[in-house]
Amino acid sequence: MVPPATHGGPSPPNPQLTQQFLSNVLSQRGPSALPYSEDTKWLIRQHLVSLTSSYPSLEPKTATFTHNDGRSVNLLQADGTVPMSFQGVTYNIPVVIWLMETYPRHPPCVYVNPTRDMIIKRPHPHVNPSGLVSIPYLQNWVYPSSNLVDLSRNLSLMFGRDPPLYSQRRPNPNSSPNPNPNPNPSPSPSHGSSFGPSSSGNSLNLGPAVSSGYTRPAIPPRAYPPSPYGSGSGSYSRPQSDDPTEVYKRNAINKLVEMVHGDVTGMRKAREAEMEGMFNAQGVLRQREEQLNTGVKGMQSEMEGLEQQLQMVLMNADILEAWLRENEGKTRSLENVDVDDAFECVDSLSKQMLDCTAGDLAVEDAIYALDKAVQDGAIPFDQYLRSIRLLSREQFFHRAMGAKVRATQMQAQVANMASRISQYVS
Numbered sequence: 001m002v003p004p005a006t007h008g009g010p011s012p013p014n015p016q017l018t019q020q021f022l023s024n025v026l027s028q029r030g031p032s033a034l035p036y037s038e039d040t041k042w043l044i045r046q047h048l049v050s051l052t053s054s055y056p057s058l059e060p061k062t063a064t065f066t067h068n069d070g071r072s073v074n075l076l077q078a079d080g081t082v083p084m085s086f087q088g089v090t091y092n093i094p095v096v097i098w099l100m101e102t103y104p105r106h107p108p109c110v111y112v113n114p115t116r117d118m119i120i121k122r123p124h125p126h127v128n129p130s131g132l133v134s135i136p137y138l139q140n141w142v143y144p145s146s147n148l149v150d151l152s153r154n155l156s157l158m159f160g161r162d163p164p165l166y167s168q169r170r171p172n173p174n175s176s177p178n179p180n181p182n183p184n185p186s187p188s189p190s191h192g193s194s195f196g197p198s199s200s201g202n203s204l205n206l207g208p209a210v211s212s213g214y215t216r217p218a219i220p221p222r223a224y225p226p227s228p229y230g231s232g233s234g235s236y237s238r239p240q241s242d243d244p245t246e247v248y249k250r251n252a253i254n255k256l257v258e259m260v261h262g263d264v265t266g267m268r269k270a271r272e273a274e275m276e277g278m279f280n281a282q283g284v285l286r287q288r289e290e291q292l293n294t295g296v297k298g299m300q301s302e303m304e305g306l307e308q309q310l311q312m313v314l315m316n317a318d319i320l321e322a323w324l325r326e327n328e329g330k331t332r333s334l335e336n337v338d339v340d341d342a343f344e345c346v347d348s349l350s351k352q353m354l355d356c357t358a359g360d361l362a363v364e365d366a367i368y369a370l371d372k373a374v375q376d377g378a379i380p381f382d383q384y385l386r387s388i389r390l391l392s393r394e395q396f397f398h399r400a401m402g403a404k405v406r407a408t409q410m411q412a413q414v415a416n417m418a419s420r421i422s423q424y425v426s
């Protein structure tokens with residue numbers, strides 16, 4: 001790898017375009033929305049803007065990330081290079097920082113992203129063979145203080161202590177191939193700005209050094225689960241040689257992985273549609289359950305009211321049956337009974353009520369007769385007034401007495417009903 005050149009490099013990204021891009025992708029709604037929490041999207045935007053300001057070589061993008069269980073999701077990533085200082089020279093390490101669904105409450109997923117002529121150092125204390133980075137800053141991630149700028153600074157520090165990548169030695173076609181190339185990072189005499197050993201200059205055979213004038217090859221997003229046929233992970237495999245047999249084998253493996261991924265994606269979409277139908281059916285069943293529960297409660301309330309009415313009907317039936325039994329023998333002698341004696345009061349209160357009602361109605365009839373007489377001129381008007389005054393006074397006493405008797409009867413009836421209800425309940 002080589003230190004970055006000082007001239008001829010691409011210009012840094014426009015901060016305004018970066019902010020506009022982040023605002024657009026984070027404000028999307030519907031199926032194309034990114035799977036981040038609404039209350040953290042502003043912090044994600046702030047982290048990425050700060051990262052591009054401090055490290056212009058890292059560019060925010062959206063890409064498809066496939067989990068180990070086959071789930072594919074569209075996520076934000078910072079793709080580019082992170083500078084590191086090794087033996088007094090600055091080199092650039094290509095990395096991809098994935099912002100997972102739970103970011104920033106949980107740490108991002110960082111991969112080193114070697115080009116075709118780079119391989120990962122094995123073993124490495126912080127990078128596994130698939131390129132996944134694990135450093136103490138990621139392990140001790142604390143929300144909301146941890147951020148991407150500090151993460152990139154820690155990556156530069158850790159990679160500077162032990163570079164994770166080195167250039168792959170290509171076999172010389174004019175000499176016999178060496179079956180055991182030396183993968184150890186060591187200085188090699190070379191010239192120019194190419195990766196690995198070359199014919200002149202001094203280039204260190206350690207990890208990818210991307211100069212500012214170097215155009216990094218486009219690498220497909222990590223869209224496939226790890227392949228059991230190689231040491232890498234993601235949607236691509238890293239070539240180890242240019243042998244036609246190996247190239248053919250790698251292409252065949254990649255084709256198989258793409259076919260399997262397509263099948264898995266189709267199965268996942270079918271299962272998602274099936275689950276969506278089941279969820280809809282579950283919602284309909286829950287609505288019907290609520291309606292049935294409401295109907296059952298209404299029927300229970302109606303049943304309780306009918307039971308109370310049944311108790312009242314049974315009590316009245318008992319009273320009528322008792323009265324019929326008592327008066328069954330009297331029906332034969334009704335012809336010889338006086339009209340006034342046809343009905344017999346059951347108690348003294350009923351007799352008083354009957355007398356008061358009879359007196360009230362008799363006075364009412366007398367007043368009516370006096371009205372007719374004074375209209376016909378049968379009696380003088382002053383006598384009519386005296387008679388009306390006396391009759392009205394008498395009618396008032398009859399009505400007052402009737403009201404008192406009626407109140408006493410109601411109290412007695414309530415007490416009697418309460419005693420009967422207690423008998424039925426017991």
